[in-house]
Amino acid sequence: MACLCEQIAGSGIDLSPVCIGHLWIFQNLEADEVEALSREALRKKSTAGQALFLQGDPTDEMFLIKGGRVKLSKVLEDGTELTLDIRKAGDFVGENMFSEEGRYPISAYCIEDTLTCGFSRSQFEQLVLQHPKVGLQIIKNLSERIAWLTRRVGSLAVTNIEDRLYRVLTSVAKEHGMTSPQGTIIQFPLTHEDLSFLIGAHRVSITRAMKALKAAGKILHEDKRLILPGLKIA
Template structure:
């Protein structure tokens, strides 16, 4: 069995790079399936380094591969009918991109672009289908875990049900901090990668309202500016 430490991603990332320890066989989507099944297709996985702002895949492009983020962070966004860019999510090392490839043949519904220097590891649909044919447990795990994921995402929608912009903003900031922030005593420190306008799309509010809400959160001690970083305090128990 190939150990995670011997992953080819380390060779591509270069010396000193901090890679997420999990490979495909150990992420949530395949929980319950034998991780060693992925060893049989390791040579067929596509590894790629991306610079900040590089587009990994585009909205409307045929969805052919799913990716695991091994290093860095990625912004998920789309362009609406009026040509506006809408930020939908931030993914971190250890997260997946393009999971819909496993379910149906379609186009990517969103853009994915690197926020920071990023390393991704990709598996295309045909390679994954060969894996499932050889190891049916992998396919069963996907069905089971996608069902669990739907329940999780339904819970995340609760942030948008908060009546005040301040509370919605705080929940979004906590969510982003949990994904890309550095844990500290009492909260998280994040080198915030989004503009007020992009935060507004995540919260469902205009940029001016976000600026005002952010000031109120600072007054309440829930958020603090620390140079290029933002400190997000944990909610009181």
């Protein structure tokens, strides 16, 4: 498929097979409209560690991740950092764009080299007005995000750290994992510190909880990769 992205990405990044034209959001557009959009979208190549946007920046852009991985995190008032989500190729980032507040409530950092397509708010609004079905698709996607966040709230409300860890691992495995005969494998390495940000607990507590989960047979650790034996991907 002819796609600008491939030329821009070069060889360093594994691209998602999803290009704009294939994306669920744009399913109901005409070929020439897709092409027009594709021309307008702002490609950006970011290296690991760079930020797409920072908490407090004005919300004027929304990103489609073409390749790589992006971490969404929030700095709380007491200075603690909390990782909300890790998004991968094919996902959107910046769904708060339409919020009245006008500022991102979170930061988005690339944790791998990443290629994104950006859309401005006005581009989007125009698109929705011209293509109501696109609006419906977005509404559904936002609904999913809300359901996901609702589950996330549930995870954090569990006081027990061991359970919280297992929930988060399960959730990560479902979104980024790969099925294998032994169970679901989480592809990329997660340090205990990464997990402590995801869970909102001390690093040492993660070590304790991991030990307990391993002892209970709920997780395995092979070649720096985590495996959840009791989990099948839907």
